[in-house]
Amino acid sequence: MAIVFEKTKGLTDKPTHYCPGCTHGIIHRLVAEVMEEMDLLDNAIGVAPVGCSVLAYEYFNVDMHEAAHGRAPAVATGIKRVHPENFVFTYQGDGDLASIGTAEIVHAAHRGEKFTTIFVNNAIYGMTGGQMAPTTLIGQKTTTSPYGRDEATTGKPIKMSELLATIDGAAFVERVAVNNPANIRKAKKAIKEAFKVQLEGKGFGIVEVLSTCPTNWGLTPVEAMKWLEKDMMPYYPLGNFRKPEEVE
Amino acid sequence: MAKVKGRTTFEEDLCKGCGLCVTVCPVNIISLDTARINKKGYHPAAIEEMNKCIACTNCATICPDVVITVERL
Ligand SMILES: Cc1ncc(C[n+]2csc(CCOP(=O)(O)OP(=O)(O)O)c2C)c(N)n1
Ligand code: SF4
Ligand code: SF4
Ligand code: SF4
Ligand SMILES: [Mg+2]
Numbered sequence: 001m002a003i004v005f006e007k008t009k010g011l012t013d014k015p016t017h018y019c020p021g022c023t024h025g026i027i028h029r030l031v032a033e034v035m036e037e038m039d040l041l042d043n044a045i046g047v048a049p050v051g052c053s054v055l056a057y058e059y060f061n062v063d064m065h066e067a068a069h070g071r072a073p074a075v076a077t078g079i080k081r082v083h084p085e086n087f088v089f090t091y092q093g094d095g096d097l098a099s100i101g102t103a104e105i106v107h108a109a110h111r112g113e114k115f116t117t118i119f120v121n122n123a124i125y126g127m128t129g130g131q132m133a134p135t136t137l138i139g140q141k142t143t144t145s146p147y148g149r150d151e152a153t154t155g156k157p158i159k160m161s162e163l164l165a166t167i168d169g170a171a172f173v174e175r176v177a178v179n180n181p182a183n184i185r186k187a188k189k190a191i192k193e194a195f196k197v198q199l200e201g202k203g204f205g206i207v208e209v210l211s212t213c214p215t216n217w218g219l220t221p222v223e224a225m226k227w228l229e230k231d232m233m234p235y236y237p238l239g240n241f242r243k244p245e246e247v248e
Numbered sequence: 249m250a251k252v253k254g255r256t257t258f259e260e261d262l263c264k265g266c267g268l269c270v271t272v273c274p275v276n277i278i279s280l281d282t283a284r285i286n287k288k289g290y291h292p293a294a295i296e297e298m299n300k301c302i303a304c305t306n307c308a309t310i311c312p313d314v315v316i317t318v319e320r321l
Contacts, residue, residue, distance in 0.1 A: 004254075005308040005318040018312065020290065021266030025312025181272050181306040221266040
């Protein structure tokens with residue numbers, strides 16, 4: 001008899017405040033599992049965002065710091081420069097990273113800061129009640145686009161991975177999804193590769209994770225997984241956009 | 249063919265009844281127990297025919313609330 005799946009030590013025992021079926025919980029677990037497997041729990045410093053995952057510091061069983069909305073990359077820059085021997089990551093939503101914090105993430109990547117960002121793209125501002133984000137899909141109904149997002153007035157959804165992959169300082173850029181067990185396993189592998197890039201001092205790394213917000217999408221958790229696959233994935237293709245040659 | 253046998257346990261009071269685990273079990277043995285309500289106020293996920301579990305870990309992999317432990321027997 002052998003245990004083939006149990007809760008990682010990288011998470012605290014505190015039950016999360018996330019809505020039923022919200023995939024923030026899956027992504028937390030993947031990050032925590034990878035830190036445990038890479039023996040980083042005593043060495044890691046995480047930076048939590050503003051957004052639904054604002055309380056991430058309660059859930060990750062590592063040292064954590066809270067940042068103002070969008071400013072996690074700036075805080076992580078400071079931490080990593082002062083403590084280069086520590087493993088540093090940010091955990092950020094799409095409102096946080098792709099809207100108010102765009103300047104911080106672009107310039108952290110541009111400077112090649114040696115931390116890793118976990119970017120949770122759920123195409124909406126979850127925490128504040130489901131407003132349109134720069135990542136919201138064309139036609140997607142939100143509280144601030146009640147007739148569906150209109151391209152003529154708001155442009156197209158911003159593709160952060162593609163954008164950041166044009167920057168030389170970004171050593172590792174990959175987009176993954178957590179809509180089914182196979183993709184969740186692939187997402188974990190990408191997070192591990194990105195963490196390895198940091199440990200090897202190769203530069204900035206980011207893993208964009210397509211995630212659900214059943215509550216503000218107005219769908220059940222199971223329907224939300226289908227919407228992610230049918231509507232988000234065609235516009236936000238999965239795959240690696242950039243990695244150092246040695247990382248296979 | 250000798251099939252792998254598993255045992256899946258749920259830390260029931262952490263379950264939010266989201267139903268995601270129900271959709272990914274290859275042998276369709278998980279359901280939400282509508283006869284019961286857990287501490288959080290949800291119908292918890294449960295398994296009746298545990299002897300059919302093949303320890304694939306799909307349910308635990310998709311659970312957002314780390315409710316599930318899987319053993320291979
Ligand atoms: C400076 C500042 N502006 C605005 C807000 C309000 N606010 C809180 S969370 C949030 C958006 C969060 O969305 P996202 O980053 O996508 O996270 P999610 O909740 O979807 O995971 C906003 C606009 C704030 N807290 N601080
Ligand atoms: S509002 Fe959306 S993102 Fe926030 S916890 Fe609920 S489902 Fe998750
Ligand atoms: S481990 Fe696999 S077979 Fe067993 S209950 Fe979970 S999903 Fe079903
Ligand atoms: S996935 Fe987890 S929280 Fe959701 S119903 Fe199954 S055991 Fe409960
Ligand atoms: Mg969001």
